[in-house]
Amino acid sequence: MDTTPKGNRLHIALLGRTNVGKSSFLNLVVGQDIAITSSVAGTTTDVVEKAMELLPLGPVLFLDTAGLDDASELSALRLKKTEKIFDRADIALLVTEPDVWGTYEEEVLAEMDKRRVPVIVVVNKIDLHRPSDSFLQNLKAKVSHVIPVSSLDTAGRNAFLDTLKRRLLEAAPDDFVQPPSLVGDLLPPGGLAVLVVPIDLQAPRGRLILPQVQTIRDALDNDAAVLVVKERELPATLALLNRPPDIVICDSQVILKVSADVAPAIPLTTFSILFARQKGDLATAAEGVAYIENLQSGDKVLIAEACSHHPLEDDIGRVKIPRWLKQYAGGNIQTDISAGRDYPENLREYKLIIHCGACMLTRREMLGRQQQAREAEVPVTNYGLAISFTQGVVRRTLSPFPSALLAFDRKIKELHPP
Amino acid sequence: MDTTPKGNRLHIALLGRTNVGKSSFLNLVVGQDIAITSSVAGTTTDVVEKAMELLPLGPVLFLDTAGLDDASELSALRLKKTEKIFDRADIALLVTEPDVWGTYEEEVLAEMDKRRVPVIVVVNKIDLHRPSDSFLQNLKAKVSHVIPVSSLDTAGRNAFLDTLKRRLLEAAPDDFVQPPSLVGDLLPPGGLAVLVVPIDLQAPRGRLILPQVQTIRDALDNDAAVLVVKERELPATLALLNRPPDIVICDSQVILKVSADVAPAIPLTTFSILFARQKGDLATAAEGVAYIENLQSGDKVLIAEACSHHPLEDDIGRVKIPRWLKQYAGGNIQTDISAGRDYPENLREYKLIIHCGACMLTRREMLGRQQQAREAEVPVTNYGLAISFTQGVVRRTLSPFPSALLAFDRKIKELHPP
Structure with missing residues (x-):
């Protein structure tokens, strides 16, 4: 194995x-x-x-x-x-x-x-x-x-x-x-990755956001080609290919539409998950996300941000994820925000830590934060996996990473014995 | 017309x-x-x-x-x-x-x-x-x-x-x-551009160079898709498509290999030419490049750089283009370098100005420099077109721009009446 x-x-x-x-x-x-x-x-x-x-x-x-x-x-x-x-x-x-x-x-x-x-x-x-x-x-x-x-x-x-x-x-x-390859190890030489990039307010005029550029470069460095397309043109563009792509990678915010447009046999994941793998242990985050299944009204969840200055993620961490958690749990989930290099003193009170993308942390630092959570016996996941989970597509978006998917499935089975 | x-x-x-x-x-x-x-x-x-x-x-x-x-x-x-x-x-x-x-x-x-x-x-x-x-x-x-x-x-x-x-x-x-669209106007909605990007020393680790990113974004903004590939994987990647792409855009340094790999019916140009169109009048530069045909031993050519700090272009302006001009003219072409916002006093002594990519100039400034050259009755072209010309592929790389190609053909006919 x-x-x-x-x-x-x-x-x-x-x-x-x-x-x-x-x-x-x-x-x-x-x-x-x-x-x-x-x-x-x-x-x-x-x-x-x-x-x-x-x-x-x-x-x-x-x-x-x-x-x-x-x-x-x-x-x-x-x-x-x-x-x-x-x-x-x-x-x-x-x-x-x-x-x-x-x-x-x-x-x-x-x-x-x-x-x-x-x-x-x-x-x-x-x-x-x-x-x-x-x-x-x-x-x-x-x-x-x-x-x-x-x-x-x-x-x-x-x-x-x-x-x-x-x-x-x-x-x-x-x-x-050192971070593992972003996407290169998921592609055979001569392979093809399809990147679905919504052009929205986050994208600076005339540019692409850095994670998209890094993903393209990593595929090229591994002798693969990259097809970049907006979500609206995805179905027509996939129809231009005479074989399925080796992987489709999309922004978390369009995962529902994209997962409907991409045949189930085609591996599909999100940029957030690629970066979660690069910036920490993906299996740990996959195990952690399973705990959302168990959240009950009154439970406390910690939204952990590594730094205090990333306004673009605010909307995800402060608005969207808390709302989706409540919808998923069907009750009142108390979400607290902590920003900075240290977790709060009362870490053990939380049922789950949902960590930001950690763009300002090194992999060593993020692995350390995962280990800290483990020591406090609090499961830890991240924004990308939490979004996929609450959207009901986490098994699909983890499918390109068999060991992380296995860790997720085992944890779900452990939390909900048949 | x-x-x-x-x-x-x-x-x-x-x-x-x-x-x-x-x-x-x-x-x-x-x-x-x-x-x-x-x-x-x-x-x-x-x-x-x-x-x-x-x-x-x-x-x-x-x-x-x-x-x-x-x-x-x-x-x-x-x-x-x-x-x-x-x-x-x-x-x-x-x-x-x-x-x-x-x-x-x-x-x-x-x-x-x-x-x-x-x-x-x-x-x-x-x-x-x-x-x-x-x-x-x-x-x-x-x-x-x-x-x-x-x-x-x-x-x-x-x-x-x-x-x-x-x-x-x-x-x-x-x-x-304002600059015209980089590539969007050359693509139908739902169209497909293929970008051939050599990964070399110029590309920062883990990134793409800005012109490539800007081109991808402009295509996406115009509802087209972009296939990004290294030159080595180009033939196999084109074979993945069930119809020809609407345009292929490559780095000037790989134009010979790429023009051999791309069927003649497929429009092909270089990043340099896309940016020459954005940063100046392409027809003027296309007319200017025709004068390379007339260069004779002893002629003086001005390599004009808009600023004094772009070490990456040095190799092109100071080494490669002078060498290709000598090879093309089959004699000694004197190439002088001028850097800065003004042309030298003796501008009229030159048979041709070959201008840098003007990344530090606005379009208004570059149009002004083309006009200044016109006033001194010295033809002006740029690095991108000069490279395509000396490589023998300029009609191919101008083919996506009919009016510039027409200007080039007219000038060649004028300089070499049948």
């Missing part, structure tokens, strides 16, 4: 002396809501690779150095073997325990520093003995990311994992939080 | 007392290189309309008030009749003669001022008696545009006409120097 190539996974080297509890730490990570998709011996018998999905980062590959580190120092021979792991790592997780820090740990730091690979230090076994303040202070002076944990503390497990994921997200190299 | 609707012509009211020589003045204007395309009685028998092409302004309509003005004052009845002309005028040409200025002229100024219509005063008959300095000074205090002339002075005719045309261009309301 998971076909992410190894090269696109974040490679996390798991390092540490034998007795620090590296195995129990990995079990803690793996044991949670994470499925190991493979666990095979690596190219050397000394490395075990564990591929998994680690939200919000996505696909990761743990490089477990079992058998390489059973000593307090790296000998020349062992260093040579370990170097293969050092060279492959995008991030190093160095596991140690309270008051244990010596030549081995210093050498790992030096080797990683040489390669400009960020290191996260996990201080394990804090249930057995509390690390001294001076130990932790010294450590934090050396390494930006230090997380104390007890691998045996089941109760604290979720909180630790949330912290670890956030640290991984913060430390991950830019490449791994 | 000329199908410009009356409403799109610059309406010029020709006013003046009978004896000031209004008829001989109009004959002077008409007698030159201007073809009267119609001369019919107007909606009232008191107005004669004369439609003509007046470069660089384009189509104009003279409203000749013959029979209305045979008096030194406007009576109430006659004013009422003349008001119809006042109301229709975009510019007024008020003809008078040295030291003749009275109630009639003042009333015309007042009526035109009320309507915010600019007035150009032509002081005729200066061959008969020189206007006094005080007369001219008083006049210039009242009116911004004053031109002394002798309608009988054949030798000074061209210089006068050049002055008149420049004054008309300066005084014309913005609407009449």
Whole structure:
């Protein structure tokens, strides 16, 4: 099922002396809501690779150095073997325990520093003995990311994992939080995308809005062609083609008309959803949108805007979405607006967060906000998916993204068991 | 042949007392290189309309008030009749003669001022008696545009006409120097334009260059669809269509490949030519480009850049066009570069001006520069047409513009009589 190539996974080297509890730490990570998709011996018998999905980062590959580190120092021979792991790592997780820090740990730091690979230090076994303040202070002076944990503390497990994921997200190299292709990966070379662009007040005179331009360019960069048309001319224009297009992408505001004009077999989505995928984890947003189904009169929904200055989205966030939610739920849904980089203190009071398009946030920041919502146990979706959902076309507009559609269907089934 | 609707012509009211020589003045204007395309009685028998092409302004309509003005004052009845002309005028040409200025002229100024219509005063008959300095000074205090002339002075005719045309261009309301539609007028509603856009260094990462975006938008604004494709995918993409597109537009740098890939019956042009039409008179540039045919070793060509800061065009203006000119002429063509709002002093030394795309100039300014070249009797063309010409495809790329193509063919025939 998971076909992410190894090269696109974040490679996390798991390092540490034998007795620090590296195995129990990995079990803690793996044991949670994470499925190991493979666990095979690596190219050397000394490395075990564990591929998994680690939200919000996505696909990761743990490089477990079992058998390489059973000593307090790296000998020349062992260093040579370990170097293969050092060279492959995008991030190093160095596991140690309270008051244990010596030549081995210093050498790992030096080797990683040489390669400009960020290191996260996990201080394990804090249930057995509390690390001294001076130990932790010294450590934090050396390494930006230090997380104390007890691998045996089941109760604290979720909180630790949330912290670890956030640290991984913060430390991950830019490449791994780079946006995926906007639309190029949905098109075969020589393929054809149809873009339905309403020309309205939002469009500056004589221009197109930037998301439309970016989508055209991304298709061209992937050796596909793009047919751009207004919604009124769409049916006549589709009739000019002697085969169906590979995908149709339209503005959310015309999705109802367009979904009627485009044959069901043709993949259809909206610009908002393309950008939701680029600016965050689409499966998370797809799961989140399913919660609209459950909204009841009196429930509170947070409309979260990343910044306070995007008047064009005001109409969507402040007027249209609140109205559609009420219509859908058939009762009074209280919608609050929050603007800015932080969620409000009372985040846990909300049944759902509907996030803006995040045009002012980086993907790393938006993934962080999705993770924050997860930590507060509040589902999070975005404007684009909320519009598709309330218009009754979300399964259609998610259909080009099978894993997000699967996440949505699973969540709906979970919320409404048959 | 000329199908410009009356409403799109610059309406010029020709006013003046009978004896000031209004008829001989109009004959002077008409007698030159201007073809009267119609001369019919107007909606009232008191107005004669004369439609003509007046470069660089384009189509104009003279409203000749013959029979209305045979008096030194406007009576109430006659004013009422003349008001119809006042109301229709975009510019007024008020003809008078040295030291003749009275109630009639003042009333015309007042009526035109009320309507915010600019007035150009032509002081005729200066061959008969020189206007006094005080007369001219008083006049210039009242009116911004004053031109002394002798309608009988054949030798000074061209210089006068050049002055008149420049004054008309300066005084014309913005609407009449507004750019024509980029491509919309070349497309039927429901039509299809194919845009061939090479993705190269010029294109900013993740975007399209502005001329491409503007062309897409203009087609959409005219209810047409746009198929955007890279040059490599063009043949396969054309094969997706079950009828030929209405026009293909490509970047000048790929015109040779594209003209081979597009069936001869399909109209084909370049972005440069669309913008040359928008930023100036295309027929003038089409006539100008014909002079490349005549270039001989030792001839001087001026590469004129409107501003000094467009590094991306440097390669075209400073390297490619000079090289292609030498190849075409088969000898040494001296190309000088001039940058800035004014041509160099020695303009008349050049056999041809090849102007940049004028992205930093308004249409009024570019029309003015074409007129300046005309006054110096130096043909003027632009980068886009020069590229098409030296690549041997200029008749093809002018084919969507019949009047420009006709101007080109006539000039070629004139330069090379059979």
